[in-house]
Amino acid sequence: MNKHDPKGIPHTTPRQSATFTQDINSDIRRAAATGIYDIRGGGAKRKVPSFDDLLFMGASISRYPLEGYREKCETSVTIGGLHAENPIELDIPITIAGMSFGALSGPAKEALGRGASAAGTSTTTGDGGMTPEERGHSDKLVYQYLPSRYGMNPDDLRKADAIEIVVGQGAKPGGGGMLLGQKISDRVAEMRNLPKGIDQRSACRHPDWTGPDDLEIKILELREITGWKVPIYVKVAGARPYYDTTLAIKAGADAVVLDGMQGGTAATQDVFIEHVGQPTLAIVRPAVQALQDLGMHRKVQLILSGGIRSGADVAKAMALGADAVAIGTAALIALGDNDPKWEAEYNELGTTAGAYDDWHEGQDPAGITTQDPELMKRFDPIEGGRRLRNYLKVMTLEAQTIARACGKNHLHNLEPEDLVALTMEAAAMAKVPLAGTDWYPGKPNTSY
Amino acid sequence: MQTIDLQDIGLREMNKTLHAQADTTNQTAWEIVNPKGAHAIACGLDAPIEVTVKGSTGYYCAGMNQQATVNIHGSAGPGTGENIMSGKIIIEGDASQYLGATGHGGLIVVKGNASSRCGISMKGVNIVVQGSVGHMSAFMGQSGNLVVCGDAGDALGDSCYEARFFVRGTVKSLGADCEKKEMRAEHIEILKGLLDEAGIDADPSEFTRYGSARNLYNFDVDNAGAY
Numbered sequence: 145m146n147k148h149d150p151k152g153i154p155h156t157t158p159r160q161s162a163t164f165t166q167d168i169n170s171d172i173r174r175a176a177a178t179g180i181y182d183i184r185g186g187g188a189k190r191k192v193p194s195f196d197d198l199l200f201m202g203a204s205i206s207r208y209p210l211e212g213y214r215e216k217c218e219t220s221v222t223i224g225g226l227h228a229e230n231p232i233e234l235d236i237p238i239t240i241a242g243m244s245f246g247a248l249s250g251p252a253k254e255a256l257g258r259g260a261s262a263a264g265t266s267t268t269t270g271d272g273g274m275t276p277e278e279r280g281h282s283d284k285l286v287y288q289y290l291p292s293r294y295g296m297n298p299d300d301l302r303k304a305d306a307i308e309i310v311v312g313q314g315a316k317p318g319g320g321g322m323l324l325g326q327k328i329s330d331r332v333a334e335m336r337n338l339p340k341g342i343d344q345r346s347a348c349r350h351p352d353w354t355g356p357d358d359l360e361i362k363i364l365e366l367r368e369i370t371g372w373k374v375p376i377y378v379k380v381a382g383a384r385p386y387y388d389t390t391l392a393i394k395a396g397a398d399a400v401v402l403d404g405m406q407g408g409t410a411a412t413q414d415v416f417i418e419h420v421g422q423p424t425l426a427i428v429r430p431a432v433q434a435l436q437d438l439g440m441h442r443k444v445q446l447i448l449s450g451g452i453r454s455g456a457d458v459a460k461a462m463a464l465g466a467d468a469v470a471i472g473t474a475a476l477i478a479l480g481d482n483d484p485k486w487e488a489e490y491n492e493l494g495t496t497a498g499a500y501d502d503w504h505e506g507q508d509p510a511g512i513t514t515q516d517p518e519l520m521k522r523f524d525p526i527e528g529g530r531r532l533r534n535y536l537k538v539m540t541l542e543a544q545t546i547a548r549a550c551g552k553n554h555l556h557n558l559e560p561e562d563l564v565a566l567t568m569e570a571a572a573m574a575k576v577p578l579a580g581t582d583w584y585p586g587k588p589n590t591s592y
Numbered sequence: 593m594q595t596i597d598l599q600d601i602g603l604r605e606m607n608k609t610l611h612a613q614a615d616t617t618n619q620t621a622w623e624i625v626n627p628k629g630a631h632a633i634a635c636g637l638d639a640p641i642e643v644t645v646k647g648s649t650g651y652y653c654a655g656m657n658q659q660a661t662v663n664i665h666g667s668a669g670p671g672t673g674e675n676i677m678s679g680k681i682i683i684e685g686d687a688s689q690y691l692g693a694t695g696h697g698g699l700i701v702v703k704g705n706a707s708s709r710c711g712i713s714m715k716g717v718n719i720v721v722q723g724s725v726g727h728m729s730a731f732m733g734q735s736g737n738l739v740v741c742g743d744a745g746d747a748l749g750d751s752c753y754e755a756r757f758f759v760r761g762t763v764k765s766l767g768a769d770c771e772k773k774e775m776r777a778e779h780i781e782i783l784k785g786l787l788d789e790a791g792i793d794a795d796p797s798e799f800t801r802y803g804s805a806r807n808l809y810n811f812d813v814d815n816a817g818a819y
């Protein structure tokens with residue numbers, strides 16, 4: 145008997161709203177208490193259709209597999225051969241995405257360079273400019289050309305092995321950067337030419353060009369300055385992949401980097417991360433279609449990013465037509481980010497291992513997304529580099545395992561015909577048949 | 593004096609020739625004829641040479657300049673002198689949008705007017721405009737000086753950091769967090785130096801100084817409307 149209900153009338157069970165969930169309610173309370181939107185790092189946390197909704201079929205009577213340890217399955221890729229004198233040759237098609245010095249510590253950038261170089265791939269600078277640590281430890285370094293132009297200078301530009309013009313990021317298509325005062329150390333402040341300790345906003349739009357016609361001229365200028373030697377990539381968010389890919393190619397890009405909404409960021413508004421952009425699975429086929437329509441597939445390379453975690457993801461991205469992938473979040477986890485060994489400290493910060501995303505606050509217990517000298521000491525760049533190399537090797541082996549099972553002697557030979565989809569959504573987005581059928585929504589010349 | 597006819601040898605050959613000049617070159621005077629508004633003329637220079645372009649230029653002339661002096665005997669297209677590091681650019685005519693965008697150092701002088709977003713995100717460059725500048729000039733300006741002998745358009749110095757703006761005429765409106773500042777002796781000194789270097793005869797005491805009110809440096813909910 146309930147003390148509020150002496151007559152013993154049965155109660156309905158307490159029920160949580162599917163609309164006003166505990167998560168949502170905590171958002172509302174936080175907003176009410178602070179008056180500012182929530183800023184965090186990482187990518188979309190909501191569940192979206194993804195590569196997990198695709199499966200490879202493997203070999204059968206009509207397709208025979210390659211022998212695991214004997215028959216070769218190549219993994220190399222060349223990026224930027226169309227216009228550049230010195231294209232980038234990679235041993236594996238998994239690159240390290242651009243992550244800013246400022247968001248990451250100097251030793252973390254060094255570890256990314258070490259790991260990538262040991263695995264035969266490239267790494268990328270980020271907002272804030274190029275540091276000697278990462279140039280020194282990266283065999284192949286892609287230099288990002290961002291709207292903020294923090295730290296941008298022609299000497300570093302000429303030291304780069306490729307240039308990546310950043311138009312957008314999957315986590316925040318149309319948004320700029322944010323680096324809060326806590327992380328503006330003397331070194332970061334000096335590189336960015338800003339006072340120490342202030343909040344830094346990185347512009348969302350390039351200061352000296354807008355639109356595809358200007359982009360073509362900007363690419364011309366960068367090529368002239370670097371003597372047409374290095375490839376020029378254009379990075380776009382997964383917003384309008386068909387048109388953005390088309391326009392980037394027409395503007396003269398050597399490669400297109402396409403970043404889906406699961407893609408991580410150092411910091412931006414949570415509302416941006418969760419509600420703007422398209423899932424990585426949804427953007428590959430339109431981009432590949434654009435390349436094919438212009439006769440540029442495999443001539444201009446497509447590098448896909450946003451939530452790539454395993455060799456299976458790599459294989460699926462490549463089967464749908466990408467030439468390579470890029471990883472950000474997964475690389476940080478390989479270095480030790482969000483490791484449960486720091487659980488007690490995550491708890492002190494009001495979070496738990498795996499959920500820690502307040503990277504902008506600079507208190508990372510793992511010493512990776514921080515500029516605090518004491519926290520930074522916890523991170524060993526040599527050990528970090530080794531871990532990243534191991535992880536890249538595992539991903540590559542996994543992708544090769546799948547490719548061999550599908551009878552492919554190069555990862556690039558994987559094709560959409562190797563795949564089926566588990567859901568109608570994934571079938572429609574990837575344009576591969578729903579498992580057990582020969583149909584996907586939108587398939588030409590079918591009635592349904 | 594070395595003369596290059598751009599229509600004859602083309603952009604790549606011209607820039608290659610200029611890029612080949614070392615710190616120690618004794619061929620310091622170059623003249624480019626028939627520019628015909630081409631883009632990316634004399635960008636990425638890094639030697640103490642003096643290049644004179646006989647005519648108007650397109651986008652990004654003298655972009656990322658280091659050490660060199662580039663004279664434009666005509667008007668200059670968008671993004672002229674973008675990300676200039678050092679050296680000098682002198683434009684005899686008018687300048688289009690984004691003049692000296694993100695420039696880190698050096699001096700840009702415009703004898704005519706400069707269009708919108710002049711000195712956008714400037715990071716140390718000095719820009720002296722004899723005429724007027726358009727809207728959103730020095731947007732997010734970080735450091736360096738923008739001197740305007742005429743008038744400034746809407747939203748001067750919006751969201752600026754530590755850059756200084758000196759305007760002789762009127763300012764149509766100030767951007768978010770940009771305010772009028774006291775002109776102290778040290779500022780008169782700086783301004784006088786810049787006017788002298790630009791070869792412009794103007795009385796520093798007639799100028800007003802503007803700069804950041806520094807209210808947006810760290811987020812404050814009471815300023816949310818200004819973000």
Ligand SMILES: Cc1cc2nc3c(=O)[nH]c(=O)nc-3n(C[C@H](O)[C@H](O)[C@H](O)COP(=O)(O)O)c2cc1C
Nearest residue numbers: 241242243244270271407408410450451471472473
């Ligand atoms: C800590 C961090 C910093 C980042 N900084 C940049 C940056 O400076 N410039 C940029 O274009 N992208 C930046 N990104 C996005 C990555 O380049 C990439 O698009 C993204 O991480 C890919 O998705 P993933 O994290 O799911 O692998 C950053 C991402 C992270 C996680």
